[in-house]
Amino acid sequence: MEKKEELVKYVTQQVVKYIDTPKEVRKQVKAGKKVGREPWQYRWFGMLPFVLRMWMEPLRRKRG
Template sequence: MAKKGEELVKYITERVVVYMETPKDVRKQNRQTREPWVLRWFGYVPYSILKWAQGIYKVSRAHEEAPPSSKG
């Protein structure tokens, strides 16, 4: 058990050192290129359904907000 604890401390220390040595702008760029959390947690099918639903909602809202056309 003690060996696993030492390995864990070593791993965490290495990760912290790498994080601290990485320039701030590189870390910020890495955060921006991450995929959405829904995609990481659930995959592409729920993500695509979500995007589809958002598109439908935007289209319906655009029709509601559009001024009535006067024909005639």
């Protein structure tokens, strides 16, 4: 029962914090997060997509 109360308290604090921040600040923070973000393939699978692309590129060139 105590964990549920803590969760409700935390969520309430986050919502109030979000509502209290001005809209311009929220937009700036959101834009800042998108700038340095890598594509989802790399976040989910690491270097595997990069390696596969490097491996497949010479094969595509040979085919024409």
